[in-house]
Amino acid sequence: MTVANLKKGQKAIIGEMTSQDIPLKLLEMGCLPGNHVELIQIAPFRDPLYLNINDTYLSIRKETAKLINVELIEDE
Amino acid sequence: MSKQINVALVGNPNTGKTSVFNNLTGLNQKVGNYPGITVEKKEAIVKLSRNLKAHILDLPGTYSLNATSMDENVVVELLLNKNDKDYPDVVVVVSDIENLKRNLLLFTQIKDLGLPTILAINMADRMDRKGIELDIELLEKRLNTNVNLISAKKNKGFEGLKQSIIDYNKISLKPCLDASAIDKDYFDSLKKAYPNQDLYKLWLVITQDVNFGKTNRKRIPSESGFKPKSDSEIKRLQQKETIKRYQFINNTLKETLTKDLALAKGLRATIDRLLIHKVWGYVIFLAILFLIFQAIYDWSTYPMDFIDESFLFLSEFVKQSLPAGMLTNLISEGIIPGIGGIVIFVPQIAFLFLFISILEETGYMSRVVFLMDRIMRKFGMSGKSVVPLVSGTACAIPAVMAARNIESWKERLVTILVVPFTTCSARLPVYLIIISLVIPDERWLGIFNYQAVTLMLLYLLGFVTAVASGWLASKMLKIDFKSYFVVEMPNYKLPIFKNVALTVVEKTKSFVFGAGKIILAISIILWVLASYGPTDKFENAEEIVSSTIDHSEMTAEELETEISSYKLKNSYIGYAGRAIEPAVTPLGYDWKIGIAIISSFAAREVFVGTLATIYSVGSEDEQTIKSRMAAETNPVLGGPLFTFASGISLLLFYAFAMQCMSTLAIVKRETGTWKWPMIQLFGMSGFAYVVALIAFQILK
Numbered sequence: 001m002t003v004a005n006l007k008k009g010q011k012a013i014i015g016e017m018t019s020q021d022i023p024l025k026l027l028e029m030g031c032l033p034g035n036h037v038e039l040i041q042i043a044p045f046r047d048p049l050y051l052n053i054n055d056t057y058l059s060i061r062k063e064t065a066k067l068i069n070v071e072l073i074e075d076e
Numbered sequence: 077m078s079k080q081i082n083v084a085l086v087g088n089p090n091t092g093k094t095s096v097f098n099n100l101t102g103l104n105q106k107v108g109n110y111p112g113i114t115v116e117k118k119e120a121i122v123k124l125s126r127n128l129k130a131h132i133l134d135l136p137g138t139y140s141l142n143a144t145s146m147d148e149n150v151v152v153e154l155l156l157n158k159n160d161k162d163y164p165d166v167v168v169v170v171s172d173i174e175n176l177k178r179n180l181l182l183f184t185q186i187k188d189l190g191l192p193t194i195l196a197i198n199m200a201d202r203m204d205r206k207g208i209e210l211d212i213e214l215l216e217k218r219l220n221t222n223v224n225l226i227s228a229k230k231n232k233g234f235e236g237l238k239q240s241i242i243d244y245n246k247i248s249l250k251p252c253l254d255a256s257a258i259d260k261d262y263f264d265s266l267k268k269a270y271p272n273q274d275l276y277k278l279w280l281v282i283t284q285d286v287n288f289g290k291t292n293r294k295r296i297p298s299e300s301g302f303k304p305k306s307d308s309e310i311k312r313l314q315q316k317e318t319i320k321r322y323q324f325i326n327n328t329l330k331e332t333l334t335k336d337l338a339l340a341k342g343l344r345a346t347i348d349r350l351l352i353h354k355v356w357g358y359v360i361f362l363a364i365l366f367l368i369f370q371a372i373y374d375w376s377t378y379p380m381d382f383i384d385e386s387f388l389f390l391s392e393f394v395k396q397s398l399p400a401g402m403l404t405n406l407i408s409e410g411i412i413p414g415i416g417g418i419v420i421f422v423p424q425i426a427f428l429f430l431f432i433s434i435l436e437e438t439g440y441m442s443r444v445v446f447l448m449d450r451i452m453r454k455f456g457m458s459g460k461s462v463v464p465l466v467s468g469t470a471c472a473i474p475a476v477m478a479a480r481n482i483e484s485w486k487e488r489l490v491t492i493l494v495v496p497f498t499t500c501s502a503r504l505p506v507y508l509i510i511i512s513l514v515i516p517d518e519r520w521l522g523i524f525n526y527q528a529v530t531l532m533l534l535y536l537l538g539f540v541t542a543v544a545s546g547w548l549a550s551k552m553l554k555i556d557f558k559s560y561f562v563v564e565m566p567n568y569k570l571p572i573f574k575n576v577a578l579t580v581v582e583k584t585k586s587f588v589f590g591a592g593k594i595i596l597a598i599s600i601i602l603w604v605l606a607s608y609g610p611t612d613k614f615e616n617a618e619e620i621v622s623s624t625i626d627h628s629e630m631t632a633e634e635l636e637t638e639i640s641s642y643k644l645k646n647s648y649i650g651y652a653g654r655a656i657e658p659a660v661t662p663l664g665y666d667w668k669i670g671i672a673i674i675s676s677f678a679a680r681e682v683f684v685g686t687l688a689t690i691y692s693v694g695s696e697d698e699q700t701i702k703s704r705m706a707a708e709t710n711p712v713l714g715g716p717l718f719t720f721a722s723g724i725s726l727l728l729f730y731a732f733a734m735q736c737m738s739t740l741a742i743v744k745r746e747t748g749t750w751k752w753p754m755i756q757l758f759g760m761s762g763f764a765y766v767v768a769l770i771a772f773q774i775l776k
Binding site: 017020021023024025026027028029030032033035040041043044045046047048050054055056057058059060061064 | 139140142144174175177178181308311314315318319322344345348352354357358442445446447449450451459483560561562563564565566567
């Protein structure tokens with residue numbers, strides 16, 4: 001499962017970084033293994049995605065989101 | 077004896093760093109550029125205590141020391157270069173209380189360079205409202221530095237910050253992260269090769285694409301006993317470094333920071349629901365654009381009319397009160413109309429920068445980027461291209477520079493190439509004067525003013541052409557690129573009046589002085605060329621005219637006009653103009669417009685100034701530029717020169733032609749080659765000529 005599969009409002013934990021194509025800038029914004037990610041909103045044409053990663057609000061494109069492995073947190 | 081130290085202000089974008097700088101320095105700041113590049117450099121000298129002065133430098137915003145853009149490079153280059161005259165004695169890292177975790181990444185990197193580094197946490201006034209508590213004392217202990225809570229908005233905490241700067245040499249230089257923890261073997265061998273160098277600095281020199289004289293990146297691998305790593309291995313290590321730093325930060329904040337998450341979210345979610353709504357989001361964006369244009373077109377006409385009249389008055393006044401002669405003519409016919417031609421823009425430029433800086437300050441611009449990315453990508457651009465395209469309506473120069481934020485080179489190049497199609501404010505005076513001449517000032521259905529609609533259509537035309545040529549360019553350019561796109565979605569903030577005002581004043585000033593120099597120079601040259609002629613036909617104009625034409629029916633004034641226009645025709649500019657006349661006649665212009673077009677390749681707004689200069693040399697009585705233009709007749713077809721057909725042809729020519737030397741220069745600087753500006757110059761201008769030709773031939 002990747003960030004691109006998340007639905008609006010779902011939260012997940014970021015897994016191991018396997019792709020070399022994830023921009024370093026994204027990691028610096030806190031997109032690192034073990035951190036939380038929440039899908040806040042999807043843009044009108046289903047791309048890009050508005051996320052909260054490790055308390056930082058940012059938006060990335062779907063193609064980048066597909067590179068980030070996550071594990072879904074089931075609703076408490 | 078008073079001592080002066082260098083203070084560098086560093087921080088992530090959206091932390092209010094510039095407001096902090098404004099509060100620290102007040103109005104005595106100096107804005108310029110870093111040598112050789114067009115990154116803005118803001119600095120000021122401030123007295124901190126009786127015997128200590130500080131030179132404060134506001135560095136470009138960056139998320140880390142891993143630079144990905146020219147702006148970010150400036151930060152890394154300065155912090156690594158001890159020989160730079162601005163090399164800081166102390167660094168103040170400005171962060172924002174709500175994004176402290178992310179902001180601390182940059183802080184730990186800078187601290188590890190062995191520089192005294194102070195942490196200033198801005199927006200502290202939001203803490204209560206957002207349910208945030210921070211144990212400052214413990215944080216200071218963990219980070220080994222002074223931590224200051226400040227609020228640029230409420231102007232609080234600055235005394236403490238200044239005190240921390242004064243005490244800079246008491247700050248511990250202990251690093252946050254031991255560099256060799258990233259990869260022990262590698263760093264050990266690095267240490268062996270360069271025993272006297274700071275390890276973390278070496279690491280940055282290796283990873284960053286910057287030049288530092290002796291310890292140049294390319295040189296490092298050649299040293300004995302040191303095995304360089306491949307790019308992908310280095311990237312892996314950079315990732316590892318980032319992870320290690322976040323571990324340190326998370327541990328530190330776990331002990332010191334508590335946050336009530338429920339409180340932190342409320343407002344953002346509510347506003348977002350509206351501003352990035354799939355329907356309302358776009359409606360609101362369009363409404364804001366409309367408001368901006370309304371301001372430029374409608375509201376600024378009052379101050380503009382006033383400026384126009386004032387310069388006319390001034391010009392007359394000078395003519396009347398100074399003794400008649402060369403110099404007086406140069407001032408009243410060359411310099412004053414020339415300066416007037418630039419000052420008249422001030423209201424419009426100011427309005428544009430006012431709106432753009434408010435949109436940036438509030439955090440709305442990021443939402444627009446988010447909304448527009450998918451659409452803009454269809455045209456080979458990025459959501460971030462919206463910012464250049466919108467600021468292109470003020471001026472293409474800052475717009476081309478604003479394209480720096482676009483990560484992918486191809487999307488950035490396409491944006492730079494098409495930005496000059498957007499209707500910049502330099503086209504506006506040309507549009508306004510021609511529209512007022514050829515489009516009736518009447519209402520359609522009693523609501524829509526034809527003139528306003530025409531202007532709106534011209535703006536739309538510029539935007540549509542920009543977008544369409546973006547699509548074309550992205551199809552034609554064969555550039556392999558990895559698209560990536562990371563945009564921070566900052567919190568919504570009320571704009572700080574002082575910041576907005578300072579931005580508006582600064583940008584307007586630099587526009588007026590930048591463009592003003594060119595316009596002034598051109599006005600003087602034009603005046604000289606129009607006031608002298610190569611043959612004695614010019615000198616003897618009076619006799620020739622009185623002897624060749626029958627002037628028995630003419631009044632003295634009419635004869636005077638006849639003589640002036642004969643003079644103009646035989647001046648240097650007259651010869652040049654008639655040389656190019658065959659090229660512009662099919663478009664419906666005369667040689668005077670031809671000259672104005674040629675001179676507006678320096679800058680479009682020169683058009684009106686040129687006509688003003690030519691006409692004021694050519695006529696004796698006091699008239700506004702507009703009434704002079706209306707009185708011109710077409711030499712070939714007869715009748716008024718400015719008709720619907722020639723007017724539309726001129727409007728289209730100005731909409732498409734690349735007529736701005738400064739933009740070409742900036743494109744060269746940003747792309748590193750003359751290839752792209754030349755493509756713009758010939759492609760756009762050739763297209764403009766063809767379109768204007770077709771338009772005139774159909775409409776005439």
